[in-house]
Amino acid sequence: MAADPSGTPVLALRDVHAGYQDVEILRGIDLDVRRGETVCVVGANGAGKSTLLKTVFGMVATRSGSIRVDGVEVSRDSTRARLARGVVLVPQGRCNFPRMSVEENLRMGGYTLPRSAVAAGIDRAYQTFPVLGERRGQAAGNLSGGEQQLLEMAMALMLDPKVVLIDEPSLGLSPRMRHHVFAALHTLATQQVGVLLVEQNAVQALTVADRGLVVELGRVAKSGTGPDMLDDPEVRRAYLGLPA
Numbered sequence: 001m002a003a004d005p006s007g008t009p010v011l012a013l014r015d016v017h018a019g020y021q022d023v024e025i026l027r028g029i030d031l032d033v034r035r036g037e038t039v040c041v042v043g044a045n046g047a048g049k050s051t052l053l054k055t056v057f058g059m060v061a062t063r064s065g066s067i068r069v070d071g072v073e074v075s076r077d078s079t080r081a082r083l084a085r086g087v088v089l090v091p092q093g094r095c096n097f098p099r100m101s102v103e104e105n106l107r108m109g110g111y112t113l114p115r116s117a118v119a120a121g122i123d124r125a126y127q128t129f130p131v132l133g134e135r136r137g138q139a140a141g142n143l144s145g146g147e148q149q150l151l152e153m154a155m156a157l158m159l160d161p162k163v164v165l166i167d168e169p170s171l172g173l174s175p176r177m178r179h180h181v182f183a184a185l186h187t188l189a190t191q192q193v194g195v196l197l198v199e200q201n202a203v204q205a206l207t208v209a210d211r212g213l214v215v216e217l218g219r220v221a222k223s224g225t226g227p228d229m230l231d232d233p234e235v236r237r238a239y240l241g242l243p244a
């Protein structure tokens with residue numbers, strides 16, 4: 001796709017350890033995401049995929065190791081400081097303001113920005129997701145599930161991020177809406193954003209991703225291009241529910 005394989009990774013993790021109380025979930029994660037690249041994380045239930053995204057965003061503390069955004073160490077930074085560095089998280093489930101209009105939600109997404117940047121961000125959102133422009137005055141809670149997911153992504157894009165962390169964007173969507181959401185992920189990549197994606201619909205996700213990673217026992221056990229992962233007999237059997 002649009003990734004620059006020679007460039008500095010926009011997101012780089014080295015030997016990252018993190019967990020909850022006395023349980024270590026991430027046990028030495030190494031990964032790179034480049035600009036314009038979509039990387040999909042695959043793994044069993046409970047492997048730590050959501051924990052990985054939360055650790056990059058700073059919602060779960062990094063115990064040791066390094067997280068760099070555009071070469072700058074952020075592993076000790078607050079979530080707010082990471083947002084300012086261009087890292088955004090689109091969490092699992094709906095988290096918009098259902099009684100507010102689409103446009104008001106976008107304004108909320110950009111509430112830390114100067115007014116001129118908010119207007120530019122809203123224009124950008126409507127260009128990227130024209131359906132949101134058509135529904136700008138509608139209450140967010142009355143959008144379809146897929147449209148709400150596009151709104152979540154658009155709210156995150158208000159901050160003009162470098163790295164977008166997305167947790168299960170197609171959860172509970174119809175196949176048709178899933179298609180729109182995956183198409184939107186592709187659009188993000190064409191805007192030179194690095195995308196780290198966790199997705200249960202791993203076959204579809206690996207089809208749009210540039211690379212896939214398998215997380216096992218808290219480490220990256222396997223990585224490869226999307227097509228390589230889709231062809232790998234072990235990955236097919238263990239994670240994709242496909243014949244080897």
Ligand SMILES: Nc1ncnc2c1ncn2[C@@H]1O[C@H](COP(=O)(O)OP(=O)(O)OP(=O)(O)O)[C@@H](O)[C@H]1O
Pocket residue numbers: 020025043044045046047048049050051052
């Ligand atoms: N806040 C928390 N406190 C304690 N343990 C937690 C917390 N959140 C998650 N865990 C545990 O950490 C492990 C990894 O959870 P995580 O949600 O990261 O897995 P996952 O790979 O995203 O799973 P799934 O595919 O089922 O969504 C699980 O055993 C989970 O029970």
